[in-house]
Amino acid sequence: MKIAVAKEGNQVAQHFGHCEGFEIFTEEAGKITNKEFVKNPGHKPGFLPNYLNDLGVNVIIAGGMGGGAIEIFNEKKIEVITGAVGDPSNNVEDYLKGKLKSTGSICHAHEHSDSCGEH
Secondary structure (H helix, E strand, O other): OEEEEEEEOOEEOOOHHHOOEEEEEEEEOOEEEEEEEEEOOOOOOOHHHHHHHHOOOOEEEOOOEEHHHHHHHHHOOOEEEOOOOOOHHHHHHHHHOOOOOOOOOEEOOHHHHHHHHHO
């Protein structure tokens, strides 16, 4: 399984589409076996969910995310976890232990993208 975390610096990005990039963790038998950083290729509506799907991602973790992106991930059967904060690795470990649950944090307007994590 591949788990992508929207990342800004060394923290979970609070707005999925405007993140610096994605830390992609490969999980096998409940353990992280690989981790790689992929730079955000650009924010265009609908592009990133398809891009991550093409990379084989099964789960996406972010602080906040727009409803359109969530819909596309749902269509692709990619699990969406929003409301995450802090260290990406800790969030993935919590997810694998069943401790990380989505808060359903949805960004409704791009002009407020700097405050998406504060729903």
